[in-house]
Amino acid sequence: MESYRELRERQQKEFNELPLGFAFSMEQFRGMMERWGLDPEKDQDKLYRIPGGGFIQKKDHKHFHEVADRHAAELEAAKKSDTDGTGFLYQMFLYELDNHEYGYTGDLEDTLDCLGLTWEELKASPVMLKALDKASTEIREREGC
Numbered sequence: 001m002e003s004y005r006e007l008r009e010r011q012q013k014e015f016n017e018l019p020l021g022f023a024f025s026m027e028q029f030r031g032m033m034e035r036w037g038l039d040p041e042k043d044q045d046k047l048y049r050i051p052g053g054g055f056i057q058k059k060d061h062k063h064f065h066e067v068a069d070r071h072a073a074e075l076e077a078a079k080k081s082d083t084d085g086t087g088f089l090y091q092m093f094l095y096e097l098d099n100h101e102y103g104y105t106g107d108l109e110d111t112l113d114c115l116g117l118t119w120e121e122l123k124a125s126p127v128m129l130k131a132l133d134k135a136s137t138e139i140r141e142r143e144g145c
Helices: 005-017 025-033 058-081 088-099 108-114 119-123 126-143
Strands: 019-022 047-050 056-058
Touching: 005 058, 005 088, 019 025, 047 058, 056 058, 058 088, 088 108, 088 126, 119 126
Parallel strands: none
Antiparallel strands: 019 056, 047 056
8 A cells, every 4th residue: 555645746746747738928828839739829729727827638638537536536545444543544644734834833724725624524534533633743742842
């Protein structure tokens, strides 16, 4: 079983390999279109917008969704495989709490937002609560809080 960090890094590598373009100005948009061999004036109908200033060609849209759906399913399966909160879920919380400076801020909100979790979901899952408690306690002890 992959660790949380391994899964995240593998999925990020796969995502980075998707044929996406990003443009935040008309100059960048024209450059992106030219790299794709498209006319920036005539071929806009061949694109879909994605969040964050992103674009994908319609011909690649299905592949984009297949990758995104597979990544979501892999993450859910890994989370469900941790039946006691000491494996994948613990690694997930520890990594994201560190990544969102929990040891400095003491704030869990950014971590929960990043993971797409609500307090209601946490309260409904004793295993996730146990994993979060273990990870946050470790960070507080490490930081001397």
